[in-house]
Amino acid sequence: MPRTGSRTAAQERPWRRAAPPGVGSEPGYPRGFRGTRHRRPQRLRNHLMELGLVGLGKMGGNMRERIRRAGHTVIGYDRNPDLADVHSLRELVDNLQAPRVVWVMVPAGAATQSTVDELAELLSIGDIVVDGGNSRWTDDEKHAEQLAAKGIGFVDCGVSGGVWGLENGYALMYGGAKDHVARVQPIFDALKPEGEFGAVHAGKVGAGHFAKMVHNGIEYAMMQAYAEGWELLEKVDSVTDVREVFRSWQEGTVIRSWLLDLAVNALDEDEHLEQLRGFAQDSGEGRWTVEAAIDNAVPLPAITASLFARFASRQDDSPQMKMIAALRNQFGGHAVEKA
Secondary structure: OOOOOOOOHHHHOHHHOOOOOOHHHOOOOOOOOEOOEOOOOHHHHOOOOEEEEEOOOHHHHHHHHHHHHOOOEEEEEOOOOOOOOOOOHHHHHHOOOOOOEEEEOOOOOHHHHHHHHHHHHHOOOOOEEEEOOOOOHHHHHHHHHHHHOOOOEEEEEEEEOHHHHHHHOOEEEEEOOHHHHHHHHHHHHHHOOOOOOOEEEEEOOOHHHHHHHHHHHHHHHHHHHHHHHHHHHHHOOOOOOHHHHHHHOOOOOOOOOHHHHHHHHHHHHOOOOOOOOOOOOOOOHHHHHHHHHHHOOOOOHHHHHHHHHHHHHOOOOOHHHHHHHHHHHHHHOOOOOOO
16 A cells, blocks of 8 residues: 555554554553563564454454554454544555455355455455454355455454453364464464463364354253253242252252353342243254255254244244144134133
8 A cells, every 4th residue: 555754654554553542551451461462482482473354243343452462563444434443455455464364253144255356356466365363164165165266365263252252362263274374373362261272273264163163052052051050940949049040050069060150140130030031042053054964964952943943932822832722622622811
């Protein structure tokens, strides 16, 4: 992008601007924080990168902050100009030094496809695109082939961590060629939780999103099991403090987990969940997990039942149960309740 001599470096690159005076010592900022950089572990200090990040919503915005805290330069683009560092994908690409890495964090489907289409025209041979959204794994090969035709690499990455990821780190499952993954590794290291675990090169292109899909399917089944147990405990008169039963399970039991911790948080806010309606959407990955199981003849009774339970939650008056009531009345004269 052309530069004019009258513009300062800060004006040209606002994402590199220095922090306000005293920011380095304020609560919530890492020790030594100076704008986008702070002290880093020795193993990462010689691997600082520039990254383009497309999509700065709840996940993308926090990821930008965590990567910057690790010392890397992040140039972010979002359709919301209040969130963006640049005004267009072209401007983002022009401000990255080649070979570039651009990480995409936009909704799966049409939004991801249109972003990949545009990047395919803007990027150059040797650049890499990382899809970190919740894309269907079957789309990854198509995107990889589309970009490979232009000499552009592709890595898919399933990301877990939600709103807690900024401070706790993100679990990462990525797929792609080893040399492409190696190029992105410093960013993976910045995003992952501290310690040995929390990130995996799951295999070839598509493996990352497939692993994340199965992760979400397991999550569906675990949530359903906690929910069923909670309802049964609430139903009986002999158990007088269900919330404390759940709390007691947080230590020393075989079912302790972060989801259990979150369940206790929810019960602390609303002990009997009286402020909520029993209605649960599904993000799509539970369906994809069940479809993949069918395609591969793998039985998934728990995950499948948890998905169907969400469907049932959206019915105020079940058509299926109407038919069952009618049939019981027809063959056995059993009583029915009129609408």
